[in-house]
Amino acid sequence: MSLLSIDGVSKLYRTGGRQQGITTALREVSFDIDQGEVVTLIGESGSGKTTLGRVVLRLTTPTSGSVRFDGDDISGFRRADLRNYYRQAQGVFQDPFSSYNPIYKADRVFDLIRDEYFSHMPRREWDAKIESALDAVSLNPGDVLNRYPHQLSGGQLQRMLIARALLLEVRLLVADEVISMLDASTRVDVLNLLVRLKRAGLGILFITHDLSLGNYLSDRTVILRHGSIVETGPTASVFGNPLHSYTRMLLAAVPQLHKRWQPATDIRATESHAPAPRERLAPAPAAKGRPAAGTRLRSARNRPPAAPPLAEHEPGHFAAEEA
Amino acid sequence: MSEPLISKAADFANPEQTLTPVPDVVSVAGTPAGSVAGAPVTADGRGEFLHYALRNRKLVFGLALEALFVIAAVVGPLISPHNLTAYFLPHQPPSAGHWLGTDYFGHDVFAQLVNGLRTSYLVGALGALCASAIGMALGFIAGWRGGLLDDVLQMVTNIIIMMPSLVLLIVIGAYLKTRGLVFEGVFIGLTTWPWVARAVRAQTFTLRSREFVDLARLSGRRPARIVLADIAPNMASYLFLVVILLFGSSMLLAASYDFLGLGPTNVTSLGTMMNQANEWSALLLHTWWWFVPPGVVLTGMVAALLIANVGLDEVFNPKLRGQ
Amino acid sequence: MSVKVENLSIAYRTLSGDVRAVDNVSFALRDGEIMGLAGESGCGKSTLGNGMIYLDGRMRHLGGRIELDGAELPITDGKAMRSYRMRKISLVPQYAMSALNPTRKISELTTDLLRSHNVRYRDLAEEMRRRIALVGLDDGVLDRYSFELSGGMRQRVTIVLSTLLDPSLLIADEVTSALDVSSQRAVGELLMEFRDRKFVRSLIVITHDLSILAEISDSIMIMYAGRLAEKADTDTIVNAPLHPYTQLLLASLPEVGIRYEDGALTGIPGRPPSLSSPPAGCRFRDRCPFAMDRCASEPAFEEVRPGHYVACWKVKEEAAA
Numbered sequence: 029m030s031l032l033s034i035d036g037v038s039k040l041y042r043t044g045g046r047q048q049g050i051t052t053a054l055r056e057v058s059f060d061i062d063q064g065e066v067v068t069l070i071g072e073s074g075s076g077k078t079t080l081g082r083v084v085l086r087l088t089t090p091t092s093g094s095v096r097f098d099g100d101d102i103s104g105f106r107r108a109d110l111r112n113y114y115r116q117a118q119g120v121f122q123d124p125f126s127s128y129n130p131i132y133k134a135d136r137v138f139d140l141i142r143d144e145y146f147s148h149m150p151r152r153e154w155d156a157k158i159e160s161a162l163d164a165v166s167l168n169p170g171d172v173l174n175r176y177p178h179q180l181s182g183g184q185l186q187r188m189l190i191a192r193a194l195l196l197e198v199r200l201l202v203a204d205e206v207i208s209m210l211d212a213s214t215r216v217d218v219l220n221l222l223v224r225l226k227r228a229g230l231g232i233l234f235i236t237h238d239l240s241l242g243n244y245l246s247d248r249t250v251i252l253r254h255g256s257i258v259e260t261g262p263t264a265s266v267f268g269n270p271l272h273s274y275t276r277m278l279l280a281a282v283p284q285l286h287k288r289w290q291p292a293t294d295i296r297a298t299e300s301h302a303p304a305p306r307e308r309l310a311p312a313p314a315a316k317g318r319p320a321a322g323t324r325l326r327s328a329r330n331r332p333p334a335a336p337p338l339a340e341h342e343p344g345h346f347a348a349e350e351a
Numbered sequence: 352m353s354e355p356l357i358s359k360a361a362d363f364a365n366p367e368q369t370l371t372p373v374p375d376v377v378s379v380a381g382t383p384a385g386s387v388a389g390a391p392v393t394a395d396g397r398g399e400f401l402h403y404a405l406r407n408r409k410l411v412f413g414l415a416l417e418a419l420f421v422i423a424a425v426v427g428p429l430i431s432p433h434n435l436t437a438y439f440l441p442h443q444p445p446s447a448g449h450w451l452g453t454d455y456f457g458h459d460v461f462a463q464l465v466n467g468l469r470t471s472y473l474v475g476a477l478g479a480l481c482a483s484a485i486g487m488a489l490g491f492i493a494g495w496r497g498g499l500l501d502d503v504l505q506m507v508t509n510i511i512i513m514m515p516s517l518v519l520l521i522v523i524g525a526y527l528k529t530r531g532l533v534f535e536g537v538f539i540g541l542t543t544w545p546w547v548a549r550a551v552r553a554q555t556f557t558l559r560s561r562e563f564v565d566l567a568r569l570s571g572r573r574p575a576r577i578v579l580a581d582i583a584p585n586m587a588s589y590l591f592l593v594v595i596l597l598f599g600s601s602m603l604l605a606a607s608y609d610f611l612g613l614g615p616t617n618v619t620s621l622g623t624m625m626n627q628a629n630e631w632s633a634l635l636l637h638t639w640w641w642f643v644p645p646g647v648v649l650t651g652m653v654a655a656l657l658i659a660n661v662g663l664d665e666v667f668n669p670k671l672r673g674q
Numbered sequence: 675m676s677v678k679v680e681n682l683s684i685a686y687r688t689l690s691g692d693v694r695a696v697d698n699v700s701f702a703l704r705d706g707e708i709m710g711l712a713g714e715s716g717c718g719k720s721t722l723g724n725g726m727i728y729l730d731g732r733m734r735h736l737g738g739r740i741e742l743d744g745a746e747l748p749i750t751d752g753k754a755m756r757s758y759r760m761r762k763i764s765l766v767p768q769y770a771m772s773a774l775n776p777t778r779k780i781s782e783l784t785t786d787l788l789r790s791h792n793v794r795y796r797d798l799a800e801e802m803r804r805r806i807a808l809v810g811l812d813d814g815v816l817d818r819y820s821f822e823l824s825g826g827m828r829q830r831v832t833i834v835l836s837t838l839l840d841p842s843l844l845i846a847d848e849v850t851s852a853l854d855v856s857s858q859r860a861v862g863e864l865l866m867e868f869r870d871r872k873f874v875r876s877l878i879v880i881t882h883d884l885s886i887l888a889e890i891s892d893s894i895m896i897m898y899a900g901r902l903a904e905k906a907d908t909d910t911i912v913n914a915p916l917h918p919y920t921q922l923l924l925a926s927l928p929e930v931g932i933r934y935e936d937g938a939l940t941g942i943p944g945r946p947p948s949l950s951s952p953p954a955g956c957r958f959r960d961r962c963p964f965a966m967d968r969c970a971s972e973p974a975f976e977e978v979r980p981g982h983y984v985a986c987w988k989v990k991e992e993a994a995a
Contacts, residue, residue, distance in 0.1 A: 072854035072855065072856070073824075073825060073854055074824075085569060087565055087568065087569075110571070111571040114569055114570065114571050115571075118569060119565075119569055121562050121565070121566075123562060126561060126562040126563065127562045127563055127565075127566050128563055128566075129563040129567075129581050129584075129585065130585075131584050131585060137566065137570075140566075140567060140570040140572060141570055143572075144570055144571040144572065145571065181945060182715075189566075211714040211715055211882070212714060212882060212884075212923055212926055212927060213714060213922070213923065213926055213941045213942035214941055215926070215928075215941070216926040216928065216938075216939045216940060216941040217941040219928065219934075219939075220934070220938050220939070220940075220941075223934045223938070237854060237855065238855075239855065239930055240885075240927075240928045240929050240930045240932070241928055243928070243929075243930050243931065243932065243933060244928040244932060244933055244934055244939075245933075245934050263933075264933075267930060267931075277856060278855055278856070279930065281855045281856045281858065281859040282855055282885075282930055283858060283859070283862065283883070283885040283886040283888065283889045284885050284888065284889070284929055284930065285884065285885050285888045285912050285924070285927065285929060286888075286912065286913075286929070288889060289859060289862075289863070289889055399689070402689075
């Protein structure tokens with residue numbers, strides 16, 4: 029049984045503004061993560077990758093589909109079960125400075141954990157636990173404890189968040205763009221740390237737009253575009269033998285130190301910046317007196333257009349059919 | 352997993368990665384990657400606040416003036432040579448014996464003034480407190496929960512706003528034998544909270560989507576605790592300004608009710624003084640010492656508060672500070 | 675056409691004293707050269723780039739001069755600089771694409787911008803349309819609001835706006851950082867094309883991303899803690915860097931094709947020094963694996979090989995040998 033099982037997850041948002049319509053952030057996304065495995069979710073802006081991370085962490089609820097942790101559907105979790113879930117699954121986000129409340133000291137994030145999960149642990153034992161967690165992420169306790177977030181660097185803050193997850197001894201970590209705001213010299217340290225944690229048994233959902241990072245540390249790669257999976261498989265296969273044109277376009281566009289951009293098919297034409305066409309779903313026949321808003325999105329009538337099916341071209345290596 | 356994750360990860364830690372002692376000077380490295388270089392932040396936030404606060408002329412002036420009035424309200428009734436109820440020769444201009452003369456009935460105007468000052472402060476404070484308490488509570492709840500509850504609270508807020516409070520006061524007042532200052536204070540509180548609620552709701556909405564709130568949720572914290580400990584303190588300066596403004600407007604509102612004769616029946620306030628002066632033709636009879644002092648004092652009280660408020664806004668918001 | 679910067683120093687005023695963000699920087703650009711200015715956060719590259727065109731209230735000019743096309747730029751005189759901005763020297767600031775006024779259409783923004791430089795939009799409307807088409811956008815963009823465009827589109831519009839008056843020098847500050855990979859390539863190629871078509875004579879591209887510079891720039895200049903560390907043409911920097919910082923930096927970059935299993939990359943331990951009280955001597959000393967006693971005194975930024983400038987005692991000693 030997989031550690032995390034994402035099954036047919038879709039997320040629709042009602043959009044107002046000049047055009048009334050529905051935006052599909054995720055479209056029937058399905059994949060698994062096992063213990064000790066890093067799965068990289070690669071997508072550009074608008075691909076839905078952050079939304080998927082939030083769905084996995086129960087910060088957002090999907091419109092349809094399910095997420096199972098150790099076989100249990102997380103949408104059914106109420107207060108006590110949710111607390112238990114967070115004991116086993118945690119997240120680290122992109123902007124380390126936003127993740128800390130600026131009016132408190134940085135190590136308050138550890139205190140939050142202690143209040144909820146380790147309130148009976150004696151102070152000295154807790155301090156020792158913090159020290160070993162900081163040690164595991166190569167931070168000197170004297171440098172980072174008792175300081176305000178603005179007194180620390182992005183790399184230190186990011187690593188403290190990972191240490192926080194280690195305090196809980198989580199089994200699943202959702203890392204959403206954790207590298208992008210770090211300096212080049214600290215990026216690698218955090219990456220190497222994640223690999224060490226993976227080898228210690230942690231399952232990691234590594235969300236990024238940077239292909240070189242995904243290539244460096246992950247076992248499997250999922251490529252997301254406009255909310256649906258276009259290619260997935262072992263990292264070496266996906267990068268070595270890209271099947272889908274979108275994957276090939278991404279690989280061709282990555283700037284590299286030692287390889288120049290090949291004059292490809294007009295990069296602007298294939299540029300995936302164009303937002304997904306706004307879909308207009310025929311509104312369900314109005315039921316008088318029903319409240320508007322999110323409730324109706326869940327009705328069966330508002331299924332998003334089905335995602336293109338995935339075909340297996342090599343063992344474990346799937347690619348979506350191209351229109 | 353049998354062994355804690357921390358120790359397993361530490362086993363893999365790179366032994367060559369020495370921890371360079373970090374200089375204890377707040378450095379530019381504290382800024383997020385890509386931000387404008389070379390703009391350090393002072394470590395002592397509080398010191399910086401005091402530094403700007405003491406140098407802001409509006410704040411200092413406003414607070415000083417207000418302090419004078421407060422001292423007058425506290426000390427005045429104690430040092431007044433005459434008390435409220437004693438009768439003297441009516442219509443006496445200010446003299447050594449009666450510092451502000453006497454009114455139509457022969458009461459000492461100075462005694463009335465300082466007691467009225469006290470009353471006005473009390474009613475203002477009570478009104479502000481009630482409005483703040485209700486407004487903040489409803490604002491936080493609506494801002495945090497959103498959805499249906501928010502819609503309902505919005506509706507309630509709009510109803511209260513639309514209700515003509517003056518008419519309501521007249522109607523309720525007609526049923527009461529006597530009206531005290533507690534009644535007036537509570538009434539003001541119950542009719543002016545919507546403004547606070549809206550402001551608090553808007554700010555809560557914004558802060559709710561910040562990543563440190565997500566992190567608090569991921570730590571298993573209860574929503575009430577998150578709102579009080581994480582969201583509210585980040586709005587502290589804003590809330591402070593709101594309460595100050597509310598205080599000023601409550602005093603003004605109370606004075607206007609009093610002037611119309613809807614004020615407390617059993618105490619003297621600045622507004623009742625002006626009401627009586629008006630009803631007993633002080634203007635026509637040129638007994639300026641009866642209606643000018645309360646008006647001037649009221650204006651001064653509220654103006655000082657508003658000036659201090661503007662100054663405080665400048666202190667809180669660096670972008671408003673001139674050079 | 676050329677750009678020459680000599681001994682430029684810029685500091686920030688703070689409550690606790692001056693912070694020397696740019697310390698004694700000298701370099702030169704040829705006509706038609708795209709120079710990449712790279713470094714990590716806090717190294718002063720943004721201050722250098724922005725300071726060349728606009729010294730805002732927080733910045734103080736401590737010394738040095740800039741020569742553009744043989745004439746000195748009056749960088750300390752805000753009013754005098756107005757006639758140079760956008761015409762001779764132009765800037766695409768960081769986060770520019772987020773700073774477009776959302777309440778005005780693109781054409782209206784252009785009109786406002788041009789009017790503030792005493793140019794009528796009508797005179798350049800045709801050229802604007804041509805350039806918009808050149809960067810792969812369609813005409814309709816001019817009638818849209820900024821929030822209706824994607825990040826890549828906004829960035830391209832910003833660059834077109836900044837170069838409309840054909841400046842001699844364009845300074846682009848982190849123009850690719852917030853973009854998707856495909857947009858990055860589009861913008862990178864746009865910069866090169868603008869230089870080829872002489873819409874811009876020379877460019878300084880400021881970024882922390884060395885791989886993008888490897889693709890588009892002719893030369894790369896590395897900055898560390900307010901000072902210049904190394905400058906050479908792109909090929910040399912990427913394949914044969916001399917300064918230890920450059921070498922370590924390049925060694926820490928993950929690339930497509932490199933996997934952890936093949937050999938873990940290493941970062942650079944420690945942190946850059948505080949600029950409010952910088953250490954004496956070479957600023958990289960505390961983190962440098964080759965530090966010697968001599969490094970206690972500051973190495974000068976000198977040409978050790980033709981076209982290759984380095985500020986490092988070890989390199990100088992090896993070159994002398």
